[in-house]
Amino acid sequence: MAVSTRPSIVFAHGLWADGSCFSKVISVLQQEGYEVVSAQNTLESLKGDVDAVSRALARVSSPAILVGHSWGGFVITAAGNDDRVAGLVYIAALGPDAGETPQDLIAKYDAPPLFSHLDVEDGRIWIARDGISHFCGDLSEQEQQLVWATQGAPPADLLATARTDRPAWKSKPSWFIVAKQDHAINPDLERFMAQRMGSTTVEADTSHVPMLSDPELVLDTIRTAAKSV
Template sequence: MNKVRKLIAAGTAVASVAGMLGTASWAQAEPAPVKNVVLVHGAFADGSGWHGVYDELTGRGYRVTIVQNPLTSLADDVGATQRVLARQDGPTILVGHSYGGTVITQAGVDPKVAGLVYVSALAPDVGESTGEQFAEIPAPPDFVIEEQPDGFGFVNLDKFKMSFAGDTTDAEAAFLRDSQVPLNMSIFDTKVTQAAWKTKPSWAVVATQDEAIDPKLLRQTAARIGATTQEIEGSHVTFLTQPKLVADVIDRAAQGIRS
């Protein structure tokens, strides 16, 4: 009888240890929550346009940081993004608007980046440049960039609102127009050497009234990178005019990675 009791006790102990090991294994496999978001602006703009998205996400408990790209070269912009990523304390959603999509494509291989969100954005492949993405579907005709003698470009003043910010007020569009950050035009010819979307889950916002990047190109790009896509009625600057909807996509990306 004592021998039977000993066998039962031994079996119970083994089962208990196995249960604890199983629980520990499950806990280790459970993904960490994504609470960091890094926002990357595109050409002819700065990070201030993200203010509405910033307010939405911080109000939901996210730690949000905004990159200020110098727009002097792709390497400089990727470097600016990498410096911000280095300051994050855990898994991060990396978000890029327009040309900022090229930046996050190159910078997003950083191990802290858990997922990518492309907002009216480009997403080149390895060996492809920003400009080459317009080969089959060019930019709409009203989106006119005027290159200056020093090689930097501005969006045409007369066509700025209709092409870049069609759903903003006249006052908002005028401010964006007159606060443009010039882009080194050589950036359009610089090829990326890494494509983070090949190994990181991606989401895409397609602005249905975009007059800077044809929505057909945005849809084609989203399909090529296998992104979960959300269409939003708005201009090229939906992150400015529809901050809640854009924040919703970023929120879903973070929650999706968690689950």
């Protein structure tokens, strides 16, 4: 397939992260000829992060595949209504229906272990030092400490207030990677959302960060999506 016919890839990261969390897959996709941009989400509000994705879409050719991890799935569910978007890939992510908040989704199943290891300071939510293994416990100790040290902290009310009125998965094809050892989002919730969206679903035997602990599986899913749109 000629490079010019390939869709572009735009990433949206989750909470406690930044765009570099996709570093293990971005360089491979670039080498394969894809245009790739990773949005740097502010984590301040859903609108702000949708705007960041929209700016990223303006930097690549259309059509594009949006790839969202964790909270980034919530973001691409709203941002994916953009006409430049051809498909959605969810990585251990939140895929809301209209009117649902992240908190509404999380409450559908048993609370994931990470939520007992969060600190709220100055109105921000942080992963506690003893909680990083519940976020990315299948990475090396060095990698885990790097993730902890570079985390971004969202406002404490973000999970209770963010909502979208028009979920893009109702009009765009979607793919979903369920992380079977996820301690940040209940894997059964991921399966529920994937089934509700009618997503093509792949299960990864990983923590919450399959793009770091099993990048080849994530790459295969993105390639499949890119070839299907």
